[in-house]
Amino acid sequence: MSTQDRDAPGLMREIISDLQEGVDDPNFKWGSMRAAEKISNLYFLLNGSLPDDEETNSFKRKVSDLLRKGGNPSGLTILIGDCYRYAERGRLDGFHQACLLRSKLQVLQDEFxxxxxxxxxxxxxxxxxxxxxxxxxxxxxxxxxxKDIPNWLPDSHWWWRAPKQQDMSHEERMRRILYDENDWMG
Known part of the structure; x- marks a missing residue:
C-alpha cells in the first residue's frame, strides 16, 4: 500500500502496532525499524509536521513509551548501525541511504x-x-x-546538502554509486 493510499490515523495505528509487537516479543527487533519507516511516511503525508492536538500528543507519548521497551531499543540500535555503515560508504554508494536513515533517526529524536x-x-x-x-x-x-531529497525535511537535516561537490557530473556520480558493480569489471 502506498503512502498516498493511507490516512494519518491509520498509519499511526500501524506504527503503534509495530512497536507493540516489539514489546510483546523481546526478540522481535524489527518493530521499531518498521515504525521508523512508517513515521517517515507519516511525515511525508503531513508535509513534515504532526498536528498539535490531543490525539497526536497521545500518539507521541505512546510511541515514546513503546520505543523504550522489549526488542524496540535493539531495533533502534540496528537502525543506527545501518546508518553508520552507509555513512562509512558515503564517498561511494552509501551517502543517499545514510541520509535517509539519519533523517528517520532525527525525526524520532525530535518528536518522540x-x-x-x-x-x-x-x-x-x-x-x-x-x-x-x-x-x-x-x-x-x-x-x-x-529531486531525491524529501520535500518535507526541515533545514536542520543538513546532511542532505553536505556534499561539497554539488556540481559533480551525472557520470561521475553514477561511477561512484555503482563502484562495486564497476570494480569487478576492471
Whole structure:
C-alpha cells in the first residue's frame, strides 16, 4: 500500500502496532525499524509536521513509551548501525541511504524520544559519530539530486546538502554509486 493510499490515523495505528509487537516479543527487533519507516511516511503525508492536538500528543507519548521497551531499543540500535555503515560508504554508494536513515533517526529524536536514553550503552554517542562521518565524507560524496531529497525535511537535516561537490557530473556520480558493480569489471 502506498503512502498516498493511507490516512494519518491509520498509519499511526500501524506504527503503534509495530512497536507493540516489539514489546510483546523481546526478540522481535524489527518493530521499531518498521515504525521508523512508517513515521517517515507519516511525515511525508503531513508535509513534515504532526498536528498539535490531543490525539497526536497521545500518539507521541505512546510511541515514546513503546520505543523504550522489549526488542524496540535493539531495533533502534540496528537502525543506527545501518546508518553508520552507509555513512562509512558515503564517498561511494552509501551517502543517499545514510541520509535517509539519519533523517528517520532525527525525526524520532525530535518528536518522540531521546535516542541516547533508549539505545544500549555501547551505542550511545553513535549518532554524533554518524554526523562527524557524514561531514568527513562530504568532501568527496556524490551529491543527492535535489529531486531525491524529501520535500518535507526541515533545514536542520543538513546532511542532505553536505556534499561539497554539488556540481559533480551525472557520470561521475553514477561511477561512484555503482563502484562495486564497476570494480569487478576492471
Amino acid at each position: 524520544v531521546d535516542l541516547e536514553e533508549v539505545v544500549h550503552e555501547p551505542d550511545r554517542g553513535e549518532i554524533a559519530e554518524i554526523d562527524e562521518l557524514l561531514e568527513e565524507v562530504s568532501d568527496d560524496a556524490p551529491p543527492v539530486p535535489e
